[in-house]
Amino acid sequence: MRRFYQESWQGIPFTKISHLSFFHLAGSKFYSTFYEEMFARYSSWEALPLEWRENKRCSAEWLLERIRQHRAELGAKDGEPYRVLSIGCGVGYMEKLLLDALPEIELYVNEPSTVGLKWLRSYLPADHVYIGDPLTIPGDVYYHMIYLSAVDYAISTRHLVRLLENLRAQLESSGTVLCLSSSFLQEDSIIGSFVNAMKIFIRGILHYLSVRPQQFWGWRRTRKDYNQLFKQAGFFSLSDGFIEKAPETYWISGK
Ligand SMILES: C[S@@+](CC[C@H](N)C(=O)[O-])C[C@H]1O[C@@H](n2cnc3c(N)ncnc32)[C@H](O)[C@@H]1O
Numbered sequence: 001m002r003r004f005y006q007e008s009w010q011g012i013p014f015t016k017i018s019h020l021s022f023f024h025l026a027g028s029k030f031y032s033t034f035y036e037e038m039f040a041r042y043s044s045w046e047a048l049p050l051e052w053r054e055n056k057r058c059s060a061e062w063l064l065e066r067i068r069q070h071r072a073e074l075g076a077k078d079g080e081p082y083r084v085l086s087i088g089c090g091v092g093y094m095e096k097l098l099l100d101a102l103p104e105i106e107l108y109v110n111e112p113s114t115v116g117l118k119w120l121r122s123y124l125p126a127d128h129v130y131i132g133d134p135l136t137i138p139g140d141v142y143y144h145m146i147y148l149s150a151v152d153y154a155i156s157t158r159h160l161v162r163l164l165e166n167l168r169a170q171l172e173s174s175g176t177v178l179c180l181s182s183s184f185l186q187e188d189s190i191i192g193s194f195v196n197a198m199k200i201f202i203r204g205i206l207h208y209l210s211v212r213p214q215q216f217w218g219w220r221r222t223r224k225d226y227n228q229l230f231k232q233a234g235f236f237s238l239s240d241g242f243i244e245k246a247p248e249t250y251w252i253s254g255k
Helices: 028-041 048-071 093-101 157-168 190-208 223-232
Strands: 001-004 083-087 106-111 129-131 144-148 171-182 215-220 239-244 245-255
Touching: 001 190, 048 093, 048 144, 048 171, 048 239, 048 245, 083 157, 093 106, 144 157, 157 171, 157 223, 171 215, 171 223, 223 245
Parallel strands: 083 106, 083 144, 106 129, 144 171
Antiparallel strands: 001 215, 171 245, 239 245
């Protein structure tokens, strides 16, 4: 596992929106300010960078295939709703694609602050939107699929284990939790970690000299890290791999 830093996202330099911290993760206030700036620049999902949209489309199509397969396995029983929960949905582009393709699914979303949901809000009933810490999501609904897409990087291992445990308790008996990672770390050797520590040290100096301010963005994790996380959270029957059409996206699922 390795810490990583970010200076901009979606073409928006962070120095334009906030004070940057080298040691503290970006919190919900940071993401809210970021999304406000993003909505000032982009008028709709379709205006967002093409490469980003294509990447999300591949992940959404991959999820759709899994949902279709799972529903077929369940025998699409007596019209029982298929409930999906997305944790940290951001601006909700993947969720819009899921709903466009399968409007009959019951989609629920979570995001730490309400700001990012400007475009998605009208697609969902108000009681399908959970704002705040995902640990506070009401426990009275059970889901067939819960996914976190490009969210785990922003959560420490301790919190992630707790979150995964909680999400597991909110699964239907046949349900799955899926983590889609855009911050996959291929390998974590001692030499690699040492070189990374040196780079972080230099970044720290540049940050504090205000030459290149950086925001501590989270952690990159290896396959071993993800497997351990899921096992620690009590999952069994783990599977993992890479999304074929978006090979930089790693996925892991557990029951
Ligand atoms: C890179 S965006 C990914 C958004 C979306 N899931 C996607 O794939 O495009 C990361 C999102 O995670 C949210 N986030 C950060 N920390 C979180 C946490 N502890 N719990 C839930 N969501 C979090 C952020 O607000 C942000 O919208």
